[in-house]
Amino acid sequence: MNIPFLDLKSINASFHGALEEATARVVRSGQYILGDEVASFEHEFAAYCGTSHAVGVSNGLDALHMILRALDIGPGDEVIVPANTFIATWLAVSFCGAKPVPVDAEPHGFNMDLQAVEAAITPRTRALMVVHLYGLPVDVSALQALADRHHLPIIEDAAQAHGATCHGVRAGALGRAAAFSFYPGKNLGALGDGGGVTTNDPPLAERIRLLRNYGSEVKYEHREAGFNARLDEMQAAILRVKLARLDEDNQARQRIADRYLQGMTGLNLVLPTIPAGHTSAWHLFVVRSAARERLREALAQQGVATGIHYPVPPHLQPAYAAMGLPEGQFPRTEAIHREVLSLPIWPGMTDEMVDHVIHSVRVCV
């Protein structure tokens, strides 16, 4: 049995023509940029997240970048980021001319160590950026008092956490503003690039609307130097179809995770844990093994494709060599990158497939 790590073709085929209908509707509409589909998607996505506003943008990186711009963060400023994240989190800060200030991962788990945030705050700190890595929300409420004391906005990188909750509140509604990615492989994925910003702050939402569209609200009137960073009508129409089934798809992921957790107990393998009061979107199901490479190879022999998220942390990438952050600076993050292995988890996996993964892990570990 061959189990792909992610089968986007089968996921998108399972919408049975609804995607074709949506794209045909856009073709016939004659409206391809900032029309009714984007406006409707924005309403529907804001309602889904429980925020007053959502703004459709070009991708997740631009969403993060424009949130920082809208908060007037720039050269000379610092933004606290997790050391353990996908590099886009850091790049958004760098693109503003600001400096990403990394904080290591929590002792057990993959998200930022909230206990270590205060020590990283300096007089130049302008925002705290949290990442709900692999779909598990950071408990932003545990950071709120510290953020308030230092007058720092909390920004969510929710690119992996569509639909996840923390104490009943959805990712996207936990901080001052949140960035989502609708990259095809994300829990809510377009058929191309896409992104979104959610917020309960109307002026901030308006500023993002300007920034994504050349700094312009009225055509050829440019209030500031903005970007071309819009979500397009085609992707918005596709996302509306897929949003309607997001909860169901996340429940399917939850059932796979439950089955994995039950089937893989008692092995020499660290399984993911979900703290009380949290639900994960299960974007990824990530286990830890000291013998990761051997396990990955053995699983491949069994027909089980796996992923590594991520093999090299941002501070050890050539892109950030100029920051001079040495190996050993973020030991928990570095250990995570050596040990993590992502198992297949996608809506549409059959019980037989899930059981084959479990069986393979049990014999290979």
Ligand SMILES: *Cc1c(COP(=O)(O)O)cnc(C)c1O
């Ligand atoms: C995917 C992702 C992004 C970037 O999203 P794009 O749409 O690819 O630009 C940012 N942060 C995290 C944590 C991601 O997983």
